[in-house]
Amino acid sequence: MAGTDINRTVETVFRIEQARLIAGLTRMVRDVGLAEELAQDALVTALSEWPTSGVPDNPGAWLMAAAKRRAIDRLRRAKMQDRKHAEIGRDLDEDRDDDVARLDSALDDDIGDDLLNLIFIACHPVLSADARAALTLRLIAGLTTEEIARAFLTTEPTVAQRITRAKKTLAESGAAYEAPRGEERAARLASVLEVVYLIFNEGYAATAGDDLIRADLCGEAQRLGRILTGIAPAEPEAFGLLALMEIQASRLKARVGPDGEAVTLPEQDRTLWDQLLIHRGREALAKAEALGGADGPYALQAAIAACHARARKAEETDWRAIAALYDRLREVIPSPVVDLNRAVAHSMAFGPEAGLALLAPLEAQDIMRGYMPLPAARGDFLFRAGRYAEARAAFETAAGLSRNAVERNFLLKRAAACGPARPVPRQ
Amino acid sequence: MRVMVMVKATKDSEQGIMPGPELFEAMGKFNEELVKAGVMLSGDGLKPTSQGKRIAFDGPKRTVIDGPFAETRELVAGYWIWEVKDMAEAVEWAKRCPNPMPGPSELEIRPFYEMADFGEAATPEIVERFDRLREEAKKR
Structure with a gap:
């Protein structure tokens, strides 16, 4: 084999083994x-x-053995430096046997547990959200610092520093290396899922742009989700999150128009949806439900996504089922954004007046002031209710809040479609 | 990238001879590895071509041909669909697969077409499709 070929092979093997190696x-x-x-x-x-x-023949074991030898060399050197006694030689041999035994048992144990624990460490709550995402992409997904920097629209030194600091924080917090148990495990798993979904959304938001590395984050997050369900097969929310990501990713090809602009769900060409991912998403959702996790926040969002995936045409969407799922979702994650989506679902299922009724309490909340989707939804409900003059005013309000030219044009067009503005009385 | 990995048929697989318990176990382990690495999207075994059919096209004519089919080496006995970073990774994983057959056998790796592969050639049609969609959207 030519030199470059073998180097390529070594690098590929290393990429496959890297996460498990670091985990062990x-x-x-x-x-x-x-x-x-x-x-x-x-x-x-x-x-x-x-x-x-x-x-x-077994490159993974070979790499682990090589790393192990280096680890022992380092332990040995560290001990030589620490203790300069004559008996050190004898101690060292004994220590060395212990270490070797420990290293061997580390090799024999289920590698999946090590990997899961490494993910728990990378997503440890002592780290900031950015640090968790960077460390997870570095250690588990095997991305380079440069790739992470491009993906998060920042510089390589920033990411390198973020990762270095994160490692230092972890090293100082000795507890970070204990495998979480009981209630703590649930909280730590939630942190892991949050990081994976954050990575996915970072990519999802970028798919309308032209930097492929950013869009590839969706793929990295899906792979992380698949790994998680592989090594933590009893966790319903891991399957819920995977289901959500697979179904959302099934629409990636359909959600970008020829000029790179976003295409909204009702306007997407559904023949472009990736049926394999939809199938995988539904299977993962079924698994989450079978594990008793039907009411998990990710499983519920996945169930909503699955409703959309089932409709071959936008008009065939089962909005009553979606409205019912939003009713449950708001119990699990109360948030004004969930409530807004719930209002939209109810307006589609039960008519625009039902939607308007659910919007009223939202409009009274300070936190929703200046939130463009709110008046945009209101405009849509009013338009469908035949209240064109009010709809026009709502669309214009929404257009005034938009910071995106394409979006603003869309809203102004909808305002114009409401018919002429009422004559403005002269002052 | 997404690839299909095909297990090529052999005389044994065409005769419907099932793998022994050892191969079953080794294959199960390999599949588990693929799942834990987040590589496997799907996969299944196929029954011998004696239970298959072919539809031959010639202009408007359709002819149904019953199996079994002769050219054993060209037939497919099973497949996986994997998501990998590149072809080199697919090759490395395929090398780790236990020999899927009692005798000599072959795996074949074929990448799926992706949007980017269509390049210039398909652009006008896709553009037209989106233009039509946009027109429809406007009408609403």
Whole structure:
């Protein structure tokens, strides 16, 4: 095999093994930064040895063994520095046996648990949301600092610093390495799911743009979601989140027009929806429900997405089912945005007056003041109720709140479609 | 990128000989690896072509041909659909697959077409499709 080919192979194998390698090493050395360095050391060793020795039959185990040897060397050096006694030699040999035994048991244990624990560590609540996302993409998804920087529209040094600081914070907080149990586990899992969904949404928001790395974040998040359901197969919300992401991602091709503009759900060409992802999404949702998680926030959102996915045409959408799901969702995650979507669903299911009735309490909330979708929804309900003059005023209010030219034009067009404005009385 | 990995048929698979318990277990383990790595999207085994049919097209003519079909090496006995970063990753995973057949056998990896592959050629049609959609949207 030519030199460049074998290097490519080594790098590919490393990419496949990297997360599991770092996960196993993290358990041994209880330090993600050191674990990552050891994994890199193993890669360097492989790059120098495999071109002559060939790729080993079990490259994952080979890389782990190489990293392990480096770990032992380091432990040994650290001990030499710490203690300069004569008996150190004997202690060292004993210690070394212990270490080797510990390292071997780390290898034999279920690698899935190590990986899950590494995800828990990367998404630890002591870290900021940005740091969690960056560390997860770095350690689990194997993205480079440069790729993460581009994905989050920031600079490479910023991301590098964010990751370095995160590792330091983790190292200082010794508790971060304990596998969470009981109630803490549920809270920590919620933090993991939040990070994965944040990564997905970062990509989803970017799909109308032209930077593919950003859009690829959806794929990375889906893969993280798939890994999570693979290594934590008893967690209903992991399946709920995966279902939500698969179904939302099924529409990626349909939601971007030829000029890169966003195409809204009712206007999408549904033949472009990815049926394999929809199928996977529904299966994951069924699994979440079978595990008793039908009322989880992600499962409910996935169920709503699945309702849309089932409709071959926008007019066939089962809005009554969607309205009922929003009624349940607002119990689980009370939020004005959920309430607004609920009002839209009710207006589609039970008529515009039903929607207007649900909007009224929202309009009284300070937090919703200046929130463009609110008057836009109001305009739509009024228009459908035949109250054109009021609808026109609502669309104009919404257009005034929009910061996006395409969106503003759309709203102004809808305002114009309401017929001529009433004559303004002269002053 | 999304790839289809096809398990090519052999005499054994065409005769409907089921894999032994050892292969079943090894394949189960491999599939579990694929799932835990977030690579596997779907996959299944196919019955021998003796239970299959072919529809031959010639202009407006349609002819139904009953299996089994002769050219064993070209037939498919099973498939996976994987999501991988690139072809090199697909190759690495495929190399880790236990030999799916008792004798010599083959896997074939084929990438799916993606929007970007259509490039210039399909653009006018897609543009037209979206223009039509936009017109319809405007009418509403």
